[in-house]
Amino acid sequence: MSRKPMPVTGLVMGMVLLVCILSVFMLIKGAWFSPDKEAVAVVEEFYRFEQEGEFSSSWNLFHSTMKEKFSKGSYIQDRAHVFMNHFGVETFDFTVSEPEEIDEWKMSKTGPAMKNVYKILVTQTYKGKYGNFDIEQEVIVVKEKEEWEIVWDYNQ
Template sequence: MYRKTALIKRILMGMALLVCIVIVLFLIRSAMFSPDKQAVAVVEEFYRFEQEGEFSASWQLFHSNMKERFSKGSYIQDRAHVFMNHFGVDTFEFSMSEPEQVKQWKMSKTAPAMKNVYKILVTQTYKGKYGNFDLEQEVFVVKEKEKWRVVWDYNQ
């Protein structure tokens, strides 16, 4: 009888330990892979590519609505020409605000509404031949086909 009771206690302790491990793993996953953290990560990746002049890679992170606005080739050419050549800089620093969830948002007045969007204010700091200056832009991140994608605001 004592062996049976001891065995039952061990089984219950093992089950309790397993439940605790599952809960801890769930909490870690939720903290590290929450939607707002994923949104921040994609914006960070986008601007790291931009810093390095990898405009082809940053273009890939655009939402399909953004890709319709300009082709990959023209984006690469325009970004390099305007930011690097006209501003006279090789790269820039950037900072980001905390993400703010927006329940519904439109890229432009005629665009369809997007749901569960995150808004992040990005500040790019340039130091170039025309002095130092900051460029601020609200960047929006929305899930498209299970991947977070960058969208810019074209509302007037």
């Protein structure tokens, strides 16, 4: 006589399988979408826009405090004028460092404290009519309204 599997055993096996699948998904999601990786991704996106001369798109990735410092129009005009015209380059290469998590940071001495930020060193390499040169800048990435955004350091 053969025994029929108990329905409870199938239900338990199904639940164990579901827990295993969800655990693997959460591990993968954590590896791909961790806050430090998201911060690096927004910095890379910003500088890819800058490379392509899409300054309007890069300006959109600024934190609201940066957008208060200069209008979109003046930013577009200044970036194109200074980097492309004065330096005599059409584009640049860039590298980004590993992100450094900072508990609290201020854009300027009198600015508001921002919490849970990442600091990333960006090195832009230009090859232009005045030779080859690098510009290094610490870029701060902070979450505002569930979006990671760019802030530059104005501390003296």
